Amino acid sequence: MNLGFLGTGHIASSVVEGIFKSKLKIKKIYLSPRNKIIAKKLTKRFKKISISKNNQQLIDNSNWIFLSITPKVGHKILKKLKFKKDKKIISFVSTINYKDLKRYTKNKNISRVIPLPFIGIKKGPIVIFSSDKKLKNFFKHLGKVFEVKNEKVSKAFWSTSSFMAPYYNLLFTTSNWLTAKGVKRQEAENYTRELFLALSEDSINKKRLPLNKLVSNSQTPGGTNAFVLGKLKKDKFYKIQMKALNSIFKKF
Numbered sequence: 001m002n003l004g005f006l007g008t009g010h011i012a013s014s015v016v017e018g019i020f021k022s023k024l025k026i027k028k029i030y031l032s033p034r035n036k037i038i039a040k041k042l043t044k045r046f047k048k049i050s051i052s053k054n055n056q057q058l059i060d061n062s063n064w065i066f067l068s069i070t071p072k073v074g075h076k077i078l079k080k081l082k083f084k085k086d087k088k089i090i091s092f093v094s095t096i097n098y099k100d101l102k103r104y105t106k107n108k109n110i111s112r113v114i115p116l117p118f119i120g121i122k123k124g125p126i127v128i129f130s131s132d133k134k135l136k137n138f139f140k141h142l143g144k145v146f147e148v149k150n151e152k153v154s155k156a157f158w159s160t161s162s163f164m165a166p167y168y169n170l171l172f173t174t175s176n177w178l179t180a181k182g183v184k185r186q187e188a189e190n191y192t193r194e195l196f197l198a199l200s201e202d203s204i205n206k207k208r209l210p211l212n213k214l215v216s217n218s219q220t221p222g223g224t225n226a227f228v229l230g231k232l233k234k235d236k237f238y239k240i241q242m243k244a245l246n247s248i249f250k251k252f
């Protein structure tokens with residue numbers, strides 16, 4: 001199977017990296033001539049990649065076309081390109097909905113997929129709307145697949161993907177605070193990464209426990225965790241989190 005990536009930016013290069021780390025059998029990957037620097041780097045690393053002359057050539061040579069352009073570019077270029085009926089279109093574009101994708105490409109064989117950068121290390125959730133056997137079998141090599149039948153639900157998942165930067169900021173604040181208390185910067189950062197990694201791994205290992213149980217099991221009444229959780233709740237930290245999610249949901 002030949003794959004084509006329309007737009008060779010951050011997410012396309014992560015997906016390509018994941019593909020070559022996986023057991024997926026790919027004949028060829030075509031990249032668009034933009035971004036040239038990233039595309040060239042990828043061709044040097046992986047033999048099966050070649051850079052197409054233009055976007056139309058990429059589409060014509062590929063069985064599956066991954067839309068990895070920004071929404072603004074998508075609105076501009078998709079309607080000018082021809083997607084034959086036998087092409088499968090997989091859109092990573094956050095804010096172009098199914099209806100518009102269908103209208104622009106004049107093709108119904110479209111799925112919207114949410115990959116996240118860790119797909120490059122074959123980790124993390126991958127939401128597919130709407131899914132089929134082939135897509136599921138492909139993406140299960142690159143992370144944990146969540147199949148969604150309703151676009152509105154897929155938008156809710158999109159909203160939660162906005163927690164990457166806020167999550168890292170939580171780590172950053174924690175390590176900054178440690179540094180201010182006299183811990184060396186590198187040690188503070190290493191400690192913080194280990195702490196949050198262990199928490200995430202522990203939550204996966206305890207999959208059978210609902211998340212609210214993890215919250216209660218991690219605190220003793222009157223203890224330090226209970227104190228900090230209570231303080232954050234009182235100061236509306238989690239209400240603000242919900243508000244941010246509601247606001248971003250409206251953008252999708």
Ligand SMILES: NC(=O)c1ccc[n+]([C@@H]2O[C@H](COP(=O)([O-])OP(=O)(O)OC[C@H]3O[C@@H](n4cnc5c(N)ncnc54)[C@H](OP(=O)(O)O)[C@@H]3O)[C@@H](O)[C@H]2O)c1
Nearest residue numbers: 007008009010011034035068069070071073092093094115
């Ligand atoms: N980053 C993420 O974590 C993530 C996760 C899920 C989904 N997405 C979605 O994936 C899409 C891409 O995101 P990104 O973070 O990878 O953005 P990005 O790094 O800015 O990549 C966009 C790519 O599109 C290229 N491009 C611009 N104009 C083009 C054109 N006319 N024809 C072909 N390619 C063109 C850019 O090339 P130049 O650099 O030469 O302009 C760049 O390579 C977005 O719609 C986003 O919503 C991103």
